[in-house]
Amino acid sequence: MNSQQLNLLEYTGANRHIPLILTPRPHVTPTPVAPETTPPLPRREGDAWTVLVLESNYRLTGAMLFCLSRQKGIRVHLLSRDAASPYRFSHYIHDWHYLAPEKSDAELLAYTRQVAQTTKADVFLPIDVAGMRFAIAYQQVLATFVRLLPLPEAEAYEIATDKSRLGGFMQQHRIPAPDTILNVRHNLETQLKHFRFPVLLKPVDGIGGGGIELFQDRPTLLQAVARLPEGSNYIIQNCIEGYDIDCNVLYRNGKLVAYSIQKGILPAASAYAPTEAIEFVRNEAVLAVAHQVMKALRWNGVAHLDLRYDARTRQVKVIEINTRFWLTVVGSAVRAQVNFPVLACRAALGQNLPPASFALGRYIPFANFVRYKLWGRSTNKVPFTLRDTTALSMLGDPLPKLYRFLKSL
Incomplete structure (x- = not known):
């Protein structure tokens, strides 16, 4: 530039x-x-x-x-x-x-x-x-x-943010979750003796699926753990056969005031990365498990819970919690008609909030929409329309995008 x-x-x-x-x-x-x-x-x-x-x-x-x-x-x-x-x-x-x-x-x-x-x-x-x-x-x-906006207690926030501490917390409170090894550097061979493979090795501070590796057998996993950098923090979880389904929530004084449930409907760009598009769905089992962990944490504020349906046990299990606003918050506002940032502000102001409910529909970021229309598979194609995208945001606020593009030249 x-x-x-x-x-x-x-x-x-x-x-x-x-x-x-x-x-x-x-x-x-x-x-x-x-x-x-x-x-x-x-x-x-x-x-x-x-x-x-x-x-x-x-x-x-x-x-x-x-x-x-x-x-x-x-x-x-x-x-x-x-x-x-x-x-x-x-x-x-x-x-x-x-x-x-x-x-x-x-x-x-x-x-x-x-x-x-x-x-x-x-x-x-x-x-x-x-x-x-x-x-x-x-x-x-x-x-x-x-x-x-409503905020949780400091200790609850740190537990929910840390994958390792959250894993231990869920074990303690018997919340459905993947089998988890919290200390991978202590007597790991013994801990793996009755652990079901395949497994995932996850960095505690990983974001968006980054750094996660899949292992099919014990020797290969033990070699990988032995090579981990000193001071790094990892957990091991069994790989769940099933599908991802997430829950977005806003709690105020321990009461659920807004939520939406979303399921991925397009493959992710890479393994363990977020899906390319979502669909808002009803699922009482997801809401029940989400409320169970939020109640145990005495949660106050927003959160995005990553959950997965376990086809083997027929259970919904909590994978991790994003203790912040999330990227698909736009999808909730556009298609589910639940505007979490606005509702969080209204909660801060002490205003009355409408009963928790959300609309059904699909959402795909505009860039993903263009790629999918041009290069997506021709068979069984999901019928997305511009209403399912953030095209309005592209047109409504072009200068930051233009500046960022010119800056990269």
């Missing part, structure tokens, strides 16, 4: 960044204090309100901004740690606020307060794991100047 192209794009988005002054206080961790006051609510549920979103990666941030844009009356401000964020130019945000990534959590907290007060923000909305951890750690201070 040349300087003229960048200058042109900077001009089109010049009103997106008003820098705020911060006096740095490095290495200072503020002591949480009880709120002196509670930020005022909008007068009525129909009133406009302002949401301060803590930016995440490109795809997840785009999904969240699209969902928020579908609700009239929401004014979005984006708090970013990326100086080159494409969302400086987003049509979906009112303003963009930047704090350098090397600044401490204490400085982020101070800056969040400054931005929230300047913009008169009603809700602070973290969207990924790092953002959720920040909000959970500082929620008492944050609550003195802005409202927060």
Whole structure:
């Protein structure tokens, strides 16, 4: 990208960044204090309100901004740690606020307060794991100047986020899950003695199926474990013959207030990666198992549960939990008619939420839709239409995509 192209794009988005002054206080961790006051609510549920979103990666941030844009009356401000964020130019945000990534959590907290007060923000909305951890750690201070979406207790959050700890928790609470070996470096041969193959070796911190390997026999698995990097954290689970089916939830004060259930309907691009398209379906067994684990965790907030139907035992089993917003949150908003980011904001504002329900339908990201139409199999083709896609988001907010494309040249 040349300087003229960048200058042109900077001009089109010049009103997106008003820098705020911060006096740095490095290495200072503020002591949480009880709120002196509670930020005022909008007068009525129909009133406009302002949401301060803590930016995440490109795809997840785009999904969240699209969902928020579908609700009239929401004014979005984006708090970013990326100086080159494409969302400086987003049509979906009112303003963009930047704090350098090397600044401490204490400085982020101070800056969040400054931005929230300047913009008169009603809700602070973290969207990924790092953002959720920040909000959970500082929620008492944050609550003195802005409202927060429902958040779980810190210990419950860490259990749900860590595949190894979650596996042990589910064993303890007898929640249906794959057979799991939590400590692969301790007496593994004995642990495998009655373990059913094939098995999956999974990194505890893996995302989107990355790093997962399939093993058909014990010797090959033992060799692979012996080669694992020192300090790495893995678990072993038996490979379940069946199909993936996921559940998206929002809990408030231990009560399920919104959910949708989705099943993959196209093969993934690679082994263990997310499916290329989903269909929203009814399944009471999935909802029952999801509620069982969420109740045991005393969950509060959003989560995306990866589950799998075990054809051998005829059970739905919990594989892992994404303790953040998820990419297919767009599908829930577009096709299932459950807009989780908006509902999380409404929960933060203490508004009444409609009874939990969702519509049926298919969803496919627009890029996947184009590939499938051009190169998909001709037999038994799933009849997707533009209504099943995010084409509207491509047309409604083109500048971040254009900037990202030009930046890559």
